[in-house]
Amino acid sequence: MLSAVSLWLTEIGYRVSVIGRSKQRHHHLVKKAADPTLINNLSLDYNNHSLLEDKVRKAIQQNGPISLVISWIPSKQSLDIVNKLVSEYIDDWKLYQVKGSRRYFNDDILNVPSNCTHSSIYLGFIIEGNQSRWLTNNEIAEGVIKSIQDEKAESIIGRLHPYEKRPNY
Numbered sequence: 088m089l090s091a092v093s094l095w096l097t098e099i100g101y102r103v104s105v106i107g108r109s110k111q112r113h114h115h116l117v118k119k120a121a122d123p124t125l126i127n128n129l130s131l132d133y134n135n136h137s138l139l140e141d142k143v144r145k146a147i148q149q150n151g152p153i154s155l156v157i158s159w160i161p162s163k164q165s166l167d168i169v170n171k172l173v174s175e176y177i178d179d180w181k182l183y184q185v186k187g188s189r190r191y192f193n194d195d196i197l198n199v200p201s202n203c204t205h206s207s208i209y210l211g212f213i214i215e216g217n218q219s220r221w222l223t224n225n226e227i228a229e230g231v232i233k234s235i236q237d238e239k240a241e242s243i244i245g246r247l248h249p250y251e252k253r254p255n256y
């Protein structure tokens with residue numbers, strides 16, 4: 088759901104390292120990039136903490152410090168590893184943490200390093216007439232791009248209220 092965000096980042100001049108398990112999905116993403124050399128695939132399961140640390144450190148050593156992280160990692164432990172590593176190599180950086188709607192009401196506290204500017208992006212839902220639905224991948228990607236452009240500390244894509252109107256409730 089964040090592949091369009093990765094592609095947009097390459098278009099505005101970023102080199103992007105993408106974490107995911109499926110080599111096929113990585114391949115699909117690289118094929119869509121105008122400059123495939125700007126996408127660096129980190130094929131791994133982020134629950135494998137030693138591999139996560141190893142591959143992210145290698146990516147930094149090969150491509151330079153990471154100035155922007157867009158995370159859809161629900162695991163706090165895995166995100167802590169990424170945050171600590173990124174902080175070691177750069178003075179200031181930004182973390183955009185994309186979260187499901189439930190986390191707006193009940194979330195773990197993430198202790199971000201002092202050199203990190205942290206933003207939360209919550210995925211809500213859409214009400215259409217007397218029905219509601221979850222967001223499409225396009226809506227999610229567009230909302231994430233807008234949040235990055237606006238540099239907002241907190242944003243909601245779609246809506247979270249009234250919460251009891253969410254789909255399948």
Ligand SMILES: NC(=O)c1ccc[n+]([C@@H]2O[C@H](COP(=O)([O-])OP(=O)(O)OC[C@H]3O[C@@H](n4cnc5c(N)ncnc54)[C@H](OP(=O)(O)O)[C@@H]3O)[C@@H](O)[C@H]2O)c1
Pocket residue numbers: 088106107108109110112131132133134159187188210211212220221222223227
């Ligand atoms: N509010 C809304 O409208 C809305 C809309 C969409 C989704 N969501 C929320 O998002 C949740 C999951 O969405 P999804 O199914 O699209 O996402 P997902 O299955 O969590 O996958 C998202 C991305 O993360 C990667 N990934 C997942 N687990 C990984 C792991 N252990 N290690 C490395 N990479 C991993 C996936 O690639 P690989 O599979 O290749 O690893 C994929 O690129 C839903 O349950 C829902 O709560 C909300």
